[in-house]
Amino acid sequence: MTTEEAAVLLGISKRALEQMRNRGRGPAYTYVGRFPRYSRASINAYLEARAKGPGRG
Numbered sequence: 001m002t003t004e005e006a007a008v009l010l011g012i013s014k015r016a017l018e019q020m021r022n023r024g025r026g027p028a029y030t031y032v033g034r035f036p037r038y039s040r041a042s043i044n045a046y047l048e049a050r051a052k053g054p055g056r057g
Contacts, residue, residue, distance in 0.1 A: 006038040010047070 001009075006027065007017040020026030021036060027046035029036045 001038050001040065001043075003036060003038070006043055009040075009043050 003017055003021075004014050006029075007014045010017065010027075017026060021029060027038055028042040029038045031037070
């Protein structure tokens, strides 16, 4: 998915996701041509790793 689509799923702005990517943070991505793309699995893995709750703190 595009940066815009991934940002919507994460509930952040496109710019915030771009900054995370530039700093080596955030969900895993790959380039398709010159454009970064995110898989739904990488978004889910990122969210799961950041989840808080019983046994996660």
